[in-house]
Amino acid sequence: MFDEVADRYDITNDVLSLGQTRRWRRKLVAALAVRPGERVLDLAAGTGSSTEPFHDAGAEAVACDFSLGMLQVGKRRRPDMSFIAGDAMNLPFADDTFDAVTISFGLRNIVDPLAGLREMLRVTRPGGRLAVMEFSDPTNKVFNTVYNEYLMRALPPTARAVSSNPEAYVYLAESIRAWPDQDHLAAEISAAGYAAVKYRNLSGGIVAIHHATKPGDLLAS
Numbered sequence: 001m002f003d004e005v006a007d008r009y010d011i012t013n014d015v016l017s018l019g020q021t022r023r024w025r026r027k028l029v030a031a032l033a034v035r036p037g038e039r040v041l042d043l044a045a046g047t048g049s050s051t052e053p054f055h056d057a058g059a060e061a062v063a064c065d066f067s068l069g070m071l072q073v074g075k076r077r078r079p080d081m082s083f084i085a086g087d088a089m090n091l092p093f094a095d096d097t098f099d100a101v102t103i104s105f106g107l108r109n110i111v112d113p114l115a116g117l118r119e120m121l122r123v124t125r126p127g128g129r130l131a132v133m134e135f136s137d138p139t140n141k142v143f144n145t146v147y148n149e150y151l152m153r154a155l156p157p158t159a160r161a162v163s164s165n166p167e168a169y170v171y172l173a174e175s176i177r178a179w180p181d182q183d184h185l186a187a188e189i190s191a192a193g194y195a196a197v198k199y200r201n202l203s204g205g206i207v208a209i210h211h212a213t214k215p216g217d218l219l220a221s
């Protein structure tokens with residue numbers, strides 16, 4: 001599915017999120033507090049748009065995804081960045097490799113998110129950080145109703161106008177509705193073995209950033 005939407009993926013994102021995606025990505029970089037030279041894995045990185053702000057902040061950022069179509073579009077656009085093909089459920093990296101691991105709008109797409117979180121934990125060094133950016137539940141009840149109307153009614157026709165594969169965006173709307181809310185995702189991250197799990201809402205809870213650390217060297221976290 002992602003191979004098929006790769007060419008128009010980023011423009012469709014900007015249109016459907018009403019331009020919010022770029023702002024959310026800047027908040028994620030701030031949340032992970034990446035220092036220059038740190039090794040950062042951006043998993044389910046797609047075309048690398050979620051990796052770019054980490055690379056541009058001076059991190060040694062690796063964009064990893066299993067869709068070769070998405071990776072090819074990314075490499076064409078940013079040949080200076082590192083793109084690696086890999087499955088989130090069986091990552092091609094040794095234990096304790098990265099200072100920080102992040103995943104934007106990708107955990108929801110992994111067949112077994114808990115297995116994905118455990119793999120992310122494995123490749124993070126003790127004391128290293130995790131930041132997950134994912135669609136979540138708007139906290140205001142009235143807004144939540146309006147938002148769900150947007151997802152189920154306005155999003156698919158808008159996607160039909162701009163995307164190369166509108167059906168993928170029906171899947172998008174349905175997968176957002178089926179995804180756990182902020183507290184349930186926090187519990188899942190803890191269940192995978194992370195410590196100090198916290199989250200913050202963006203745009204009233206349309207998106208949430210969950211932050212956690214890998215237990216181990218507390219001084220380095």
Ligand SMILES: C[S@@+](CC[C@H](N)C(=O)[O-])C[C@H]1O[C@@H](n2cnc3c(N)ncnc32)[C@H](O)[C@@H]1O
Nearest residue numbers: 002044045046050065066067087088104106109
């Ligand atoms: C919605 S896109 C997000 C791309 C990018 N992180 C962003 O923020 O624009 C989700 C990505 O998850 C990838 N994906 C889904 N399951 C995966 C898996 N098991 N291993 C690696 N990538 C996966 C898809 O190929 C797709 O590129």
